[in-house]
Amino acid sequence: MRAPDSPEARSVIANASLSTERSIAIVGAGPGGLAAALLLAASGLQVTIYEAHDRVGGRTRRLSQDGFHWDCGPTFFMMPYVLEEIVRATGHSLHDHAELARLDPMYRLLHGQRGAPAVQIDATQDVARMVQQFESRRAGDGVAFRRFLDDNRAKLAAMTPILEAPMRGLYDLLTLDAIKVAPKIKPWQSLHTHLGEYFQDPLVRLSLCFQSKYLGMSPFECPSLFSILPFIEYEYGIWHPTGGCNALMQAMGDIARSMGVRIHTSSPVERLTFDGRTVRGVMIDGIEHRHGQVIVNADATWAMKNLIPAELRRRDQQDAVLDAKRYSCSTVMMYLGLDGTVDLPHHTIYTSETYTENLKDIAERGCWSEDPSIYACNPSRIDPTLAPDGSSSLYVLLPSTNNKAGHCTVDWNAMRPKLRADALHQLEHRLGIPDVARRIKTERLVTPIDWEAERINHGATFNLAHNLGQMLHRRPQHRLPGFDGLWLVGGGTHPGSGLPVIFLSSQITSRMLCEELGAPFAMDRMSARPAARELALA
Structure with missing residues (x-):
């Protein structure tokens, strides 16, 4: 048994009994790490999570002070069926662990106007009410809203196979027939320009493109394929979990522990350890914890810069290249x-x-x-x-x-x-x-x-920006190239940032890892998926 890489580190190897290929370490108990832990544990693998903070959640954790509590980060919970499916794969029901309330209105928009009161628009799933509000702004914009919803329903259906699949290169895009759906999703067009094909009133357009903030981008540079974001709001609603989105993280942590997942909080990982380019484990307080596979649920580019020695990284993973990327x-x-x-x-x-x-x-x-x-x-x-x-x-x-x-x-x-x-x-x-x-x-x-x-x-x-040059296979990949046993999950990889797609990222990474280890993936053993609306209302 080798000593840790650092000569200053103590020669202590933790988790020696788990030092097998089927022992998984997850760096970070954020939404992606927790979801991956649930899926991998349900697939029969041994999982240990190391979280720097004193509680689970990452940026979705709870903050508390003087008897008050807040979500640290995300507060919009959308597409609940994505998380419901992950939890269902473990044999549990999300609704046994969390209480969800549908919001109406979903939110209020106040569009500032020079020398005049702000224009108020209340976003609701009541399409007739939205048609009325938009029509009052400009004749025809209300009718156009119905067409917008219909078109984006088809767009989301066309994009779903791409959102749920790994993106390792152009081959994956061709396999998924992404080229064929390109005319429907118009990735070359900005979101703001795309909305101009439907709506004449600038404030109606703004009401349907401010959502690019979820990606940390301006609607004038955000690709038009993200018109699915407002559609998702109006189609599936916005929900409030009692206690906040952090309560979902706590529920996931509780379920994971009940399945045997070990969660170590207040345990910041100092670096990853390697045999050559094969990951060997994680270093915490000078102690090496050995695992056969490591999933990093930290900020992707921060993790590459700080957890992996520069001499092991490829040229496109060096600090200067990572810092030259566009950020949200x-x-x-x-x-x-x-x-x-x-x-x-x-x-x-x-x-x-x-x-x-x-x-x-x-x-x-x-x-x-x-x-x-x-x-x-x-x-x-x-x-x-x-x-x-x-x-x-x-x-x-x-x-x-x-x-x-x-x-x-x-x-x-x-x-x-x-x-x-x-x-x-x-x-x-x-x-x-x-x-x-x-x-x-x-x-x-x-x-x-x-x-x-x-x-x-x-x-x-909001992680890396979501411009065309940093999407799909051009985003950091789920299996980090150049290494064996090292994986990424979270907003820095495909499909991107935001809770629902981070959960999709966890599905992709977990499925790929199970395929590599020959473990049956838990979601493949499930019965037919209920309709999304049925899940959300269960």
């Missing part, structure tokens, strides 16, 4: 505990009255906007578990430039007082929360440098 925007966050109730829907999104300039500040100029867009989540409206009686937990997000050197011009530490003041100003004057500053009982401010300190490359909270 970041976010400035405020987690507020407020006295009293807040008269806002569950989700409210204000788009800057200078929206195009706001996007340029983020993506091109690398600076802070004077009228930043802002999103507020007010879950205490329907969920009393998140704040003390008579109080509200408010989650506040302002999209910002990331912290990439040579791009970002903001000194985030020096700007903290202004960031706080701007966020509170937008809450009071754009979202209409009176006296918000005086009602604060507790607060936490997070900037892109804080995100970067959480092992997120450049603080880009």
Whole structure:
């Protein structure tokens, strides 16, 4: 038995009894890591998760302070059937472990207007109501909305085989007949331009393309194939899990533990260990934990730069190449505990009255906007578990430039007082929360440098950008090229960022790993899949 690679490390080999090819280590208990753990354990493999934080969830974990609780990251839960299917493969039901509430309205949009009140649009699955709202903006746009839904229903059906399959190269695209569906999904066209084929009113178009923020991109550069994002909202709804999206992570962790998965929290992985280019395990506190396979659920480019020795990486995996890639925007966050109730829907999104300039500040100029867009989540409206009686937990997000050197011009530490003041100003004057500053009982401010300190490359909270040059087979692959036994899962690989597609990423990686080890994949043993709507309402 060899000593660990580092001469300073103690010659202790942990998990020696599990040092077999069928022993899987997962670095990170985020949504992708937890979902992969469920599927692999259900497929008969031994799984151990190592999580840096003191609880599961990764960026989807719970934050708590002074009796208030917030989701750290994602707050929109969409396409619940994807997670329901993963949990069903383990022999459990998600609805035995989590309570879901469908939101109506799904969210409120407030489109800022110079010298005039903001234009309000309440997004709902009631198509007739949406037709009425859009038709009131411009004759014909309401009718066009029905056509938009029909077209994107077909588009999603055409894209689903691509979203659910590994992308290792052009061969996979050709095998999936991706070239044949290209005219339907129009990947060469921007989302904003594509919506112009349906809608004449600019605010109607904005109501159906702001969702590109889920990808950390501007709708003017986001490929048009992502018109499926607003369609998914209107087709399958937006849901609130009681306790927040973090409650889903806790439920997944509980199920995983019940299946024998070992979850070690407060266990940040320092590096991966190798025999040549074959992964051997993970190093934590100078102790090597040996495993036959390692799945990395950390930020993909951060992990390559920090967990894998540079001398082992291929040329396209070196720091300079990784840093030259395009990255998503970041976010400035405020987690507020407020006295009293807040008269806002569950989700409210204000788009800057200078929206195009706001996007340029983020993506091109690398600076802070004077009228930043802002999103507020007010879950205490329907969920009393998140704040003390008579109080509200408010989650506040302002999209910002990331912290990439040579791009970002903001000194985030020096700007903290202004960031706080701007966020509170937008809450009071754009979202209409009176006296918000005086009602604060507790607060936490997070900037892109804080995100970067959480092992997120450049603080880009939505991972690599989703431009055409970084999609499909051009995204980091599920099996990291050049290595044996090393896998990726999460928003940095195909299909991309966002909870539903991260869960799809976990399915792809888990299936590939099972195929390599000759283990029967749990999802292949399931009975016929129920309809998506039946699953969501189970």
